[in-house]
Amino acid sequence: MTPLIGVLALQGAFREHIDAFKRLGVGTREIRALRDIAGIDALAIPGGESTTIGKLLTDTGLMPATREKIASGLPVFGTCAGMILLCEEIEDSSQPRLGSLKAKVRRNAFGSQVDSFEENLLIPELGDPPFPAVFIRAPFITGIGDEARVLATVNKDGENYIAAVRQDNILTTAFHPELTADDRFHKYFLKMIGNSAKRTT
Amino acid sequence: MDNRETGTFKVKAGLAQMLKGGVIMDVTTPEQAKIAEDAGACAVMALERVPADIRAAGGVARMADPGIVEKIKAAVSIPVMAKARIGHFVEAKILEAIGADYIDESEVLTPADDRYHIDKRDFKIPFVCGCRNLGEALRRIGEGAAMIRTKGEPGTGNVVEAVRHCRQVLDQIRELRAIPEDEVSNFAKEHGAPLELCREVRKEGKLPVVNFAAGGIATPADAAMMMHLGLDGVFVGSGIFKSGDPAKRARAIVQAVTNYNDYDLLARISKDLGEAMVGINISSIPQEERMQERGW
Numbered sequence: 001m002t003p004l005i006g007v008l009a010l011q012g013a014f015r016e017h018i019d020a021f022k023r024l025g026v027g028t029r030e031i032r033a034l035r036d037i038a039g040i041d042a043l044a045i046p047g048g049e050s051t052t053i054g055k056l057l058t059d060t061g062l063m064p065a066t067r068e069k070i071a072s073g074l075p076v077f078g079t080c081a082g083m084i085l086l087c088e089e090i091e092d093s094s095q096p097r098l099g100s101l102k103a104k105v106r107r108n109a110f111g112s113q114v115d116s117f118e119e120n121l122l123i124p125e126l127g128d129p130p131f132p133a134v135f136i137r138a139p140f141i142t143g144i145g146d147e148a149r150v151l152a153t154v155n156k157d158g159e160n161y162i163a164a165v166r167q168d169n170i171l172t173t174a175f176h177p178e179l180t181a182d183d184r185f186h187k188y189f190l191k192m193i194g195n196s197a198k199r200t201t
Numbered sequence: 202m203d204n205r206e207t208g209t210f211k212v213k214a215g216l217a218q219m220l221k222g223g224v225i226m227d228v229t230t231p232e233q234a235k236i237a238e239d240a241g242a243c244a245v246m247a248l249e250r251v252p253a254d255i256r257a258a259g260g261v262a263r264m265a266d267p268g269i270v271e272k273i274k275a276a277v278s279i280p281v282m283a284k285a286r287i288g289h290f291v292e293a294k295i296l297e298a299i300g301a302d303y304i305d306e307s308e309v310l311t312p313a314d315d316r317y318h319i320d321k322r323d324f325k326i327p328f329v330c331g332c333r334n335l336g337e338a339l340r341r342i343g344e345g346a347a348m349i350r351t352k353g354e355p356g357t358g359n360v361v362e363a364v365r366h367c368r369q370v371l372d373q374i375r376e377l378r379a380i381p382e383d384e385v386s387n388f389a390k391e392h393g394a395p396l397e398l399c400r401e402v403r404k405e406g407k408l409p410v411v412n413f414a415a416g417g418i419a420t421p422a423d424a425a426m427m428m429h430l431g432l433d434g435v436f437v438g439s440g441i442f443k444s445g446d447p448a449k450r451a452r453a454i455v456q457a458v459t460n461y462n463d464y465d466l467l468a469r470i471s472k473d474l475g476e477a478m479v480g481i482n483i484s485s486i487p488q489e490e491r492m493q494e495r496g497w
Binding site for chain 1: 204205206207208209211212215216218219220221222223238239240241242243244274278279280297300301302303325326327452455456458459460463
């Protein structure tokens with residue numbers, strides 16, 4: 001049986017995630033209200049504005065319910081705003097968040113929109129060719145525990161920062177795999193879901 | 202690092218994709234920008250005056266003082282857009298230089314060029330432009346716009362023109378889908394639209410960039426209706442800070458755009474919003490004062 005993936009559809013590029021999962025033959029459900037979250041096997045949190053999505057998570061009552069599901073092992077894939085919402089600490093911000101990942105994140109880490117960019121990233125875990133990463137007013141992770149598996153880093157002013165990371169049931173990228181035709185991250189996430197389903201059955 | 206590329210069309214159009222399902226609010230001060238951000242706006246439009254006041258003041262409306270845009274940018278973490286006059290590429294270069302996130306080449310301001318729009322491909326910063334029909338939308342995209350919005354009739358609190366422009370674009374996309382392939386070139390000619398973009402729209406069945414509603418949206422119900430009509434999100438200009446309780450109305454419109462299908466919720470959030478902005482009937486505005494007529 002293929003898993004049912006909830007795609008958080010409060011704001012942002014959720015349609016692009018749905019299309020990516022559709023290309024891989026996987027069913028999705030848009031999550032807009034508390035009643036939508038029961039029965040999903042995994043969750044994708046799209047790019048968008050993290051303050052907007054965080055506010056709507058709070059208003060809808062989805063915040064505590066989602067946090068609880070992630071804590072009890074629900075596989076989750078967050079891109080850009082999704083990464084910000086998943087991190088426990090957001091530099092210089094008290095905005096609402098899920099905070100499931102013990103990590104520190106910096107918003108708009110590269111500056112304004114004029115600093116947004118595309119770059120082909122070497123990601124050993126995905127193999128060749130390099131991944132076409134689209135960074136849009138992107139964040140990056142500035143601190144995380146040793147148990148996390150760093151999948152990709154990105155350079156800013158000569159320093160390397162975390163651009164993609166996996167820890168337990170959480171997968172997160174600072175860039176937007178959903179904006180490209182390269183589905184390797186979505187496939188990687190499906191593999192995570194498969195493994196976690198095997199463990200629980 | 203050596204293969205890093207900024208200012209690509211992908212990152213320009215990509216930011217618009219991140220704004221989808223959101224509300225972009227006009228603000229004139231850092232305090233208003235904070236209110237908008239706290240209410241859940243996905244971006245703000247930094248202005249010296251909202252369209253209703255521009256309409257009332259008359260005279261020539263120009264780009265905002267860059268200092269105002271910078272102050273608003275410093276006050277919030279969400280993207281900050283700013284308006285340049287139609288054709289005024291130097292105003293646009295100034296907005297790019299101060300690090301605005303998006304430029305609206307806008308008919309709300311007095312046009313600076315009565316024939317040509319800005320060549321938007323010549324910028325790293327993305328542009329949004331207004332349209333009343335498919336030809337206008339595709340001309341702007343051909344010039345490099347990475348996002349489109351309806352023109353509506355700004356500063357009126359009257360949604361009818363935004364609805365008309367939205368339906369017009371959708372009707373013409375359906376028409377384009379229905380004609381045989383060998384008639385597309387004539388369609389392009391008749392609509393003054395680039396042929397390649399007409400072919401793309403015919404194949405995909407939609408505009409190649411994100412399309413927002415703008416111009417006259419004043420209530421949560423207005424915003425939800427525009428989402429039902431198939432638009433990707435909503436600009437609210439004068440509708441919020443010209444109303445009785447801006448913070449509450451802003452929150453309600455944000456929720457309405459996300460939950461446009463949930464009528465119980467729409468009913469609940471539409472209650473006790475205080476006074477809406479004063480509306481203007483379009484027929485009472487002389488043709489030459491209609492902002493939607495600006496743009497070529």
